[in-house]
Amino acid sequence: MPLIVPRQKPIIKLRLARNLVRALKRGHPWVFADALRRQPTAPPGAHAILLDNKKEREIAKGFYTPHSPLAFRVCTLEPTEMLNDTWAIKRMEQAVLLRRLLFDNQTTGFRLFNGEGDGLPGLICDIYGDTAVIQLDGPGPGNFWDAKGVAGWVAKALKLQSVFLKGQSGRDAGSKVLAGLPPAESTPFLENGTRFSADVVRGQKTGFFLDQRDNRQQIKTVAAGRRTLNLFGYTGGFSVYAGLGDAGHVTTVDVAAPALRVANYHWQLNGLPAARHETTKADAFE
Numbered sequence: 001m002p003l004i005v006p007r008q009k010p011i012i013k014l015r016l017a018r019n020l021v022r023a024l025k026r027g028h029p030w031v032f033a034d035a036l037r038r039q040p041t042a043p044p045g046a047h048a049i050l051l052d053n054k055k056e057r058e059i060a061k062g063f064y065t066p067h068s069p070l071a072f073r074v075c076t077l078e079p080t081e082m083l084n085d086t087w088a089i090k091r092m093e094q095a096v097l098l099r100r101l102l103f104d105n106q107t108t109g110f111r112l113f114n115g116e117g118d119g120l121p122g123l124i125c126d127i128y129g130d131t132a133v134i135q136l137d138g139p140g141p142g143n144f145w146d147a148k149g150v151a152g153w154v155a156k157a158l159k160l161q162s163v164f165l166k167g168q169s170g171r172d173a174g175s176k177v178l179a180g181l182p183p184a185e186s187t188p189f190l191e192n193g194t195r196f197s198a199d200v201v202r203g204q205k206t207g208f209f210l211d212q213r214d215n216r217q218q219i220k221t222v223a224a225g226r227r228t229l230n231l232f233g234y235t236g237g238f239s240v241y242a243g244l245g246d247a248g249h250v251t252t253v254d255v256a257a258p259a260l261r262v263a264n265y266h267w268q269l270n271g272l273p274a275a276r277h278e279t280t281k282a283d284a285f286e
Helices: 021-025 085-102 139-144 147-158 210-222 237-244 257-269
Strands: 012-015 030-032 046-051 058-064 070-076 109-114 123-128 131-136 162-165 176-180 187-191 194-198 227-230 249-254 277-281
Touching: 021 058, 046 070, 058 139, 070 139, 085 109, 085 147, 109 187, 109 210, 123 147, 123 187, 131 147, 147 162, 147 176, 187 210, 194 237, 194 257, 210 237, 227 237, 237 249, 237 257, 249 257, 257 277
Parallel strands: 012 046, 131 162, 227 249, 249 277
Antiparallel strands: 030 070, 046 058, 058 070, 109 123, 123 131, 162 176, 187 194
């Protein structure tokens, strides 16, 4: 199964309205609509070649989304590199190798594909144990990437049980199982040896705020003996780390009662004493 949708013919050509060549070669991954001379009619995610503003030399290959402020996403600056599955597999394998350098069996919840940061524009993939969650950042990436093909590749490369596509607008819009089994309602994973779970179907983002991992670890180092208030606490990630750092007492506050129930569950899951943790629904302060 393909990883990217086959390109249309003829391929779209876009020309810069001003000199952005240096910025692009330094790694800027986007061209906004007002930087193009014109915006031809095309479907979102159409394969495109970007030309400079003077001599119409090729600068980059990527994909184009008309009627969007973010009109062009750079995939490659190499003139001989084609946008096909070979290109996609190269980038994905690089991302997998990097994560294997960064994480071991004590951290099984992490971001595998970080979109433009991994040279995979608009493609997000988070891992929670044996489950992956894919998100596509808008209609351009949604029509450029073959989500089912990406899911099959990820499932095979990481030996996963489930790959789930999380829709962008609303919790259920566009969401579906792409590979393997439907994800568990509570998907377990580890972060720095700390035990958590993610509701990848109904939870915020892809189920957990993985980008706060280092900040949670920092809280653990300064919490000893302190009373700790975790506002907008969601499912209690910061609270658990504070508890593991010997905080005297931790209060988790959130507007969502289901999130607070999970925060309590995470506290207990890590063997922390119930007496040192309380949850408060935010509307109690209104």
